[in-house]
Amino acid sequence: QKEVEQNSGPLSVPEGAIASLNCTYSDRGSQSFFWYRQYSGKSPELIMSIYSNGDKEDGRFTAQLNKASQYVSLLIRDSQPSDSATYLCAVNNYGQNFVFGPGTRLSVLP
Amino acid sequence: DAGITQSPRYKITETGRQVTLMCHQTWSHSYMFWYRQDLGHGLRLIYYSAAADITDKGEVPDGYVVSRSKTENFPLTLESATRSQTSVYFCASSDGLKFQYFGPGTRLLVL
Numbered sequence: 001q002k003e004v005e006q007n008s009g010p011l012s013v014p015e016g017a018i019a020s021l022n023c024t025y026s027d028r029g030s031q032s033f034f035w036y037r038q039y040s041g042k043s044p045e046l047i048m049s050i051y052s053n054g055d056k057e058d059g060r061f062t063a064q065l066n067k068a069s070q071y072v073s074l075l076i077r078d079s080q081p082s083d084s085a086t087y088l089c090a091v092n093n094y095g096q097n098f099v100f101g102p103g104t105r106l107s108v109l110p
Numbered sequence: 111d112a113g114i115t116q117s118p119r120y121k122i123t124e125t126g127r128q129v130t131l132m133c134h135q136t137w138s139h140s141y142m143f144w145y146r147q148d149l150g151h152g153l154r155l156i157y158y159s160a161a162a163d164i165t166d167k168g169e170v171p172d173g174y175v176v177s178r179s180k181t182e183n184f185p186l187t188l189e190s191a192t193r194s195q196t197s198v199y200f201c202a203s204s205d206g207l208k209f210q211y212f213g214p215g216t217r218l219l220v221l
Contacts, residue, residue, distance in 0.1 A: 034209055043200055043212040044153070088153065090210075097168065098143070098210060102152035 003027075004091050004101035012107045019076040021104050023089030026070070033065055033072045036088040038103065044088055048074060079108045113137075116201050116213040124221050129188045131216050133201030139211075141204040142184040144168075144176065146197040147215075153200065159184055191220045 003026040013019045021035075032051055036044035050056045050063040050072065062075040072091075076083055089101040114135040123129050133142065144156040145168075155168030157176040165176050173195060175187045188195055198217050202210040 032208065043215050045212070046209045049209050097155060097158070100145075100153040102150070 004089055004099050006087075006089050006101040006104045008102055009105040010107050011104055012109055013079050015079060015081060015108055015110050017079050019079045019083065019106055019108070021074040021076075021087050021089075021106065023072045023074075023101055024070055025072070025089075025091045025099070027091065027093055027099075028067075028070065029093040030067075030070075030091045032092040033063070034090040034092075034098075035061075035063060035072075035074045036090060036100075037083075038086045038088060040085075076106075079106075081108050081110050084108045114201060114203055114211055114213040116199075116216050118216060119214065120217050122219045122221065123191050125192055126190050129191050129218065131186045131188075131199055131201075131218070133184045133186070133213060135182055135184075135201075135203040135211075135213075137203060137205065137211075138181055139203035139205045140181070141206075141210075142178065143202040143204070143210065144174070144184070144186045145200045145202065146170065146195075147200060148197050156186065156199075188218075191218075193220050196220045 005024050035048040037047050038044040048063040050065045056063045060077045064073045086103040086105045088103045092098045117132045143158045145153045154170050159165045159178045162181050200215050201213040204210045
């Protein structure tokens with residue numbers, strides 16, 4: 001059974017701080033990794049994708065991948081109240097299945 | 111409008127009734143997916159399709175039927191709805207198995 005695990009949270013950080021979200025996966029054949037943001041009552045929206053080891057930065061977001069440790073993380077710098085949402089980690093092994101983690105709920109406090 | 115749409119957005123039905131949820135995308139993406147999202151379970155894949163007339167089961171297919179006669183449409187049918195199928199249903203599409211685009215979701219309540 002391919003699994004993706006995340007801390008459910010809630011993770012609370014003060015406005016302006018760095019939020020660190022973590023994800024581990026069980027399938028060593030996984031090749032593609034994604035972070036989605038989901039606001040309450042809305043659909044998931046892609047915010048980052050990463051395919052190789054290391055860091056990938058996009059604005060205030062940085063995704064980090066370590067395939068040896070089967071670990072992917074998302075850092076949000078200068079966190080804003082508008083970043084308060086549930087963050088879903090998703091993993092794909094170039095097969096047809098995307099496996100999603102249960103999500104981490106982030107709360108950014110003004 | 112370009113994108114992925116779902117209908118209806120909200121549905122209340124009774125146990126034993128047949129219900130069909132519609133999904134339509136305008137990108138001509140080859141892959142389409144149906145997920146359900148429940149508290150404590152996250153997103154779980156019900157069925158997916160790699161192309162028109164090609165469908166396959168996901169993690170939780172029991173009680174559901176899909177078809178894909180046209181690339182742009184991927185309806186999901188609950189043949190005989192049960193209370194355990196109360197959930198939020200998301201359709202998604204993807205081009206080349208990279209990231210997925212999600213529809214707005216359908217909230218289904220089975221009484």
